[in-house]
Every structure is written in C-alpha cells, then in structure tokens.
Amino acid sequence: MPDYVQERGAAAFGTRLRRLSERLDRDVQAIYRERAAAFEPRWFPIVTSLDAHGAQTVGDLADRIGVSHAAVSQLRAELVAEGLVQTRPDAADQRRFWIELTPSGKRTAARLKPLWDAIAQATSLLCSEAAPRFLAELERLERALDERPLKDRVDATFGARAKLRPAKGATHERT
Amino acid sequence: MPDYVQERGAAAFGTRLRRLSERLDRDVQAIYRERAAAFEPRWFPIVTSLDAHGAQTVGDLADRIGVSHAAVSQLRAELVAEGLVQTRPDAADQRRFWIELTPSGKRTAARLKPLWDAIAQATSLLCSEAAPRFLAELERLERALDERPLKDRVDATFGARAKLRPAKGATHERT
DNA sequence: TCCTTTTATGTAAGCTCTTACGCATTTCCG
C-alpha cells in the first residue's frame, strides 16, 4: 500500500473514484451523441433492468440499481416523457404501481443492444489488460465496509468520541 | 473478470464507484460531527495541501487536488468565511493571488492531524486486509484510459460513427 | 510596438443525485 493513502487518508479514494466514474459516463455520453442514439447514460440501468426483468415498482428499481426511490421517481418521469416507459396501477396495493417499457422502449433497447454489448466488451477488455482484479477488490472493499464501516474502524483506534473541539472563538477569526 | 461487467458494461463501475466514494465521505463526516470537530470533508484536500506545501494559487490547488478552478474558487470563499484561509496578491501578476492558511487555519490543521492520521491508518489497514491491490489497479485503469479513452476503444470494435438513430417518430410515442 | 492569443480567476447556471417532508395506504399488534 503506497504512501498515498497515508498522506491522503480516505480522500485518496474519494476524488479519484468520482472522477473515474464521471469520465466513463462522459465517454459513454459522447458515444451516444456521436451515433445519434437519442439516449442518456443515466437511463441505462432502468431501461436495461426493465428489459431484462420486466415490469418493476419504483422500490424494486431503486433497490436493484442502487439509488434512492426519489431518483428513480425523477428518472421515471423523464422516461415517461420520452415515451420509453409507462406505468400501470398495482391491483392489490394502491400505493404501488408497475413501471414497464413501452413498445417504443423495447425497440430502443433492441436498437442499442449491440452498442451496449460493444461497450461492455471494451470495458471488460480494458479491465483484463489494465486491472484484472479491480472489480474483485472493489467488491471486497464494499463487503469489508458493510461488515465494519470506516467510522467504526477509526473509533477503534482513535478512541470513540474523543472530542476535537476548536478553542473558543478560534475558528471564526477574520482576515 | 466476472460476468457483472458483461452484463452492465461501463455502468458496472459508475454507480459502485460513486457510492463507495460517497460512503467514505459520509463516514468521515460522521466522525467529524461526533467529535465536534467543526470541519467538512471537502475542506480536507485544500487545508492539508496548504498546510503541507504552503501558499498556492487557485490554479495550483485545482491541479494538485484534481478539481476545476471554479470548485477551488467556491471552496476558498467558504474557507475565508470560516477564517481558515486568507488571500494576498501576487507581486508579479495581477490576475493571480496566493491562498494560505490563517493562524487559526494552522491551529485547526494541528488540532485535527491526529484524527487525519487515524483515518489514514484505518483506510490503509482496510485496504491491506480487503483489497491490497486496489489503488495500484485504480492507477493502472486511469493510466490506460489516459492513453486510450473508452470511447476510442468502443469505436475500434463497433465501427466509428456507425449510427443508431431511432426510427422516425418512434421515440416520442406517448402512453 | 501593438495586436492577438493565452492565462488566471470570479460568477452563473446546470446536473444528477441526495435527504427531507408529505400524504395515503397497508400492516401490525394490543
């Protein structure tokens, strides 16, 4: 483990992970744009999930793709406006409704599938070449944090709840 | 490389990377809050950089911590309001000014250094246990993408600029 | 020397999610 983590702590990860994520999104967006695909990267998880698994509720989708229900709700509104998805009420529960692809949404998924496959392949190849263990290590990191969050780890070595208050008035000194 | 990438493509990374990043940030924020530290995770890169390397310009900081100058500008305003940093003009270039820690900023850094070290140690240990190659692989991924962006990789296999237009009118069908 | 191009940084607007709040429905349990 390089000195980089010792120097930057958790911040060693934060910015870089965010930037890698954003960079990949930007590239995918550029690919869509260049090919006049009329599609947005952020629609991908929902559209492919509906395509693969059929109708789902807001909560199902939120769990499956790992975002808040509010984010799914907002995306749903957008996808309905685009004509890619529609909703229908649940027969047994009036709070709930089902989100599914429209015929147009299904056609869009079929149209873009070859491109998605190409992106998946390119990504897979990239990983094989440059970072064959990356996803495995990512998964192990996630699991380790599930079992014991960073905060608990710090509390154990630093002394839970030891205070680090600023001296009175010291933080609000003006230049 | 698991089937996860083949199934999700670039999206395999995006959400998970973002979530790991956010999760670490949230933990660090909870640590600060619990210890009445009066500090924000997003201040860390700037404050530690100034503490370690002395006065720097907006552009220097943007380069060093890897964000846009506008983000540094906004953070600087916030840190000035908190009394942690101050600015002074550059003698040779009127467009430029130097950002440095105030005495209070220096005291804050000294106060929090033990906590930062504990966080760094916990993070380092976490990586050693769960994902010893994670950062090395992250770095290699970044470098591979620097050399050849994902878009170029997809273009090479899929055929640059092959169009994937929706059929006329098909995407705007309303439910 | 003088004009064009580049550079430094501020501000505004946008993005894509989050949390907070709210309402209605359903489930649970005394």
Add this chain to the structure above:
DNA sequence: CGGAAATGCGTAAGAGCTTACATAAAAGGA
C-alpha cells in the same frame, strides 16, 4: 377492531461539483 407503525412514492430543496461565460492581465509574435 382500531390506532400506531411501517411502507410506497411524489415533490421540494439542497449538495458539490461541472461547464459556460466573462473580464482583465500577461505572453507571444509579426
């Protein structure tokens, strides 16, 4: 059975960055 707690999802506001736009100063080159 009935009230309290939990659940499902919409909307509003906020977060923390980005890109876009703008202005002024500096650098470069004819």
